[in-house]
Amino acid sequence: METTDLSTLPVPLHPGLPMLGNTLAFLRNPLGTLHTLQRQHERLVHLRIGGRHQYLVLRPEDVKHVIQENHRNYGRSPAFEILKIFLGNGLLTSDGDFWRRQRRLAQPAFHRQRLAALTTTMIAETANWIVELKQQRSKQPVNMSQAFMDVTMRIVCKTLFGSDTTGKLDGLSAALDDLNYLANKKMLSPLRFPYSWPTPDNVRSKRARTQVDTFIYGVIEQRRQRDEDKDDLLGMLLSAEDEDTGEKMSDQQLRDECVTIFSAGHETTAVSMAWTIYLLSQHPDVLMRLQAESRTVLGDAVTPSPDLFRSLTYTLQVVQESLRLYPPAWIMSRRAHNPDSIGPYTIPAGDTALISPYLLHRDPTNWPNPDRFDPDRFVPGGPKDQLHSYAYLPFGGGPRLCIGNQFALMEMQILLAMLVRSFELKATPNQRIIPKPLITLRPNQSIWIGLS
Ligand code: HEM
Incomplete structure (x- = not known):
């Protein structure tokens, strides 16, 4: 009796154009193409x-299987090489043993207990923003897309560098923004x-890079000279030590991780x-349920206690559902080092596995x-x-799960609860917003909301 080697069944090929394959369909309408693929x-x-x-x-x-069970068979896709020019060899762009070591060193900075110190900074920055x-x-109406870009910028700079940004926040923000925009x-x-x-x-971008590097290297040098131990993310990264070797991050690695x-x-958060x-x-x-929760739980305090935010269960549900419909990381890719079996099929070595949280979330x-x-x-x-x-993965999964996932969820809950507690929101009529899949899944135009 003949047997069939199941792992050699050809993977169904989606029809495309001669030479161009499916490139144009993806360029013209990536989300529509993904839906078609899911149906067919x-x-x-x-x-x-x-x-x-x-x-x-x-x-x-x-x-x-791809991102957790057999993750060692997969590496970063070639697109990340471009990001390296701007971000250096940080967690997002690196691979293999170097990535593993960096992840081990950086992980404690994002642990729940450490998050408490950062939460206080998030609340204070959000309170200032609400006053403005x-x-x-x-x-x-207010351009809320821009307003969120501004406040998340301040939060990330303050949680990274703490009071070292005093008097320098505007210049640093503009340079970081430039660097990120040009990388994208x-x-x-x-x-x-x-x-x-x-x-x-x-x-x-070189000018922006010089400005960012001058700032970060300056802060690192000052902290090393004064032996300063601060509670911000940079402070945690500076003191991180490899458990086995006792090694710490070099200045260059610290710089790359901060920019990453x-x-x-x-x-993503904005x-x-x-x-x-x-x-x-x-x-x-x-919105009404959300407002009721935030007003009951947070009360009137200008800067509510960080512990209160853990009781905002409905707020968290709203954030999770929003991330389901519009996951900023709408597609992720991995390059196979060796052939990999997926049921009866094989992904050949050197080819790319694509994973779309957007599609999984709308299956x-x-x-x-x-x-x-x-x-x-x-x-x-x-x-x-x-x-x-793995039916829901706005933050990815496996060992490369977003290191900032708890940070992001907390930041979003704080921003949302403190905003709806303070304002009535009014939609702008006839705004037809649709998703625009760039590197992140953005709204196709700015969101304008009346605040009263
Ligand atoms: C709503 C907000 C966010 C979303 C949806 C998001 C999503 C993701 C996803 C999907 C990945 C995995 C990419 C992959 O596997 O290819 C990732 C990685 C990463 N994220 Fe986030 N992220 C968010 C916020 C944050 C924040 C606030 C930080 C830092 C404070 C952060 C830092 C990182 C880093 C450093 C990585 C690379 C981790 C590694 O490969 O070890 N993210 N993020």
Whole structure:
């Protein structure tokens, strides 16, 4: 009797154009193309994008296999090489043993107990921001996309560098913003001039880089000279020590991790907040429940005690549901070092596995009425808890799970609860907002909201 080697079944190939494969479909309408792939394929689909073979993984259990169970077989995809020019060799861009060591060193800075100190900074910065919003308050709607970019920028700078930003925050923010913007632009552009060429963007990004580096190296030097031990993220990274070797991070590594934390943590959180406030403006019933919770739990104190935020259960559900519908990291990629079996199929060595949190979060087999905004999906013990753990992964999973996930959830709860406690929100009529998938999943235009 003949036997079939199941692991050699060809992965279904999605039809595309000669030479270009599926590149144009992805460039023109990435989210629509993802939905089509989900409707037409079951487990794995072979795509040809940008001259590369890429395999979209559709089932949560297979996603778990790629990013957790067999994670050692996968590395960063080539796109991360571009980010390295700007971020250096930090947690986001590095791989292998170097990444493992850095992750071990950085992890304690994000532990729950350490988060408490950072939470105090988040609350204080949010309180200042609310005062400013109140001063600006007029009959005109406020550009909340910009407002969230501003406040998350201040929060990330203050939690990283603490009081060392005093008097320097504006210049540092502008330089970091420039560096991040130009890195993203280069990642998305089909036309990439070498970094050594003096194009206007290259000149601008080098200037921003010099400014950022001068600031960070200056703070590191000062802290080392004075033997200062501070409670901010940089302080925690400075004192981090390898358990086995006693080694600490070099100045260069510290710089790379600071810029990485800024880049990975700033825009993702700001964009998620913009989506959340947009969803609330469209769902007054949810907004009312949220306001009731924040007013009851937080009371009137200008800077509520950090412990109170842990009782904001409905606020957390709203944040989780918003991250389900609009996960900023809408697609992730991994490059296979060796061939990998996924059920009866094989992902060949050197090719890329694609994972789309956006698609997994809207899979109708797991999420009834997937496009509906319903925070009760996340009620403890409710529908979400019955699903496969990889059916919901706004922060990724496995060993490369977002290191800032607790930080981000806490920051979003603080911003949201303190905002809705202080204002009535009014949607701007006829704003048709749709997702625009760039490096993060942004709203296609700024979200304007009336605050009264
Ligand atoms: C809503 C906000 C955020 C979202 C949705 C998000 C999402 C993610 C995702 C999906 C990954 C994994 C990428 C992959 O596996 O390829 C990741 C990694 C990472 N995130 Fe976040 N993130 C957020 C906020 C933050 C914050 C606030 C920080 C820091 C304060 C941060 C720092 C990082 C770092 C350093 C990594 C790389 C970790 C590693 O590979 O070891 N993120 N993030």
